[in-house]
Amino acid sequence: MTTSRRRFLKLSAGGIVGLSMGGISLKAFANEQLDPENPQAKALQYVHKSVKDGQNCANCMLIQGADGETWRPCGIFPGKVVNSEGWCAAWAKKPG
Template sequence: MKTSTDRRRFLRLTMAGIIGITLGDQILQRKALASEELPHLAEDDAQASALQYTHKSPHEENHCGNCMLLQGNEGDEWRPCSIFPGKAVNVNGWCSAWTAKPA
């Protein structure tokens, strides 16, 4: 009887440790990625060209700064966008994937 309780306790503690290590590692990786400077998206990038991306929006009211696809910290001039992974877009820019933020 004693051994089955010890075995369960051991397994429970082992699983908790594995979960803690895994989650802790993921949190550290996200912080490291967030602190790294992403390269700026070039207007002549193939995907940018396909989506007509420009650093300066031709539309007064529609720009990356008010697009729901923009990520990152409010106030930063260059921020990540879910359409262009691994690249930062200018908040004053625009592309044909622009989608209004919900009110």
């Protein structure tokens, strides 16, 4: 069985598109809101709404994603998003 260069390029392009679309859907799936009842969240005392004055996920150095978004990824909870108004015991003030 011989494979032409054209067929190879078509299959390669299709594979790249498939991987890209798969990555997008996996990213959307991975951004599930963190449940405060999650064992790791409980261990770190995570809450969706901070009661600590001036301490919340939005001003923590571990938060990721764009400023101003309500739900953002956190380096402590892979595959989950946390509320920007939330707090956990791993909170560390952003420099600056």
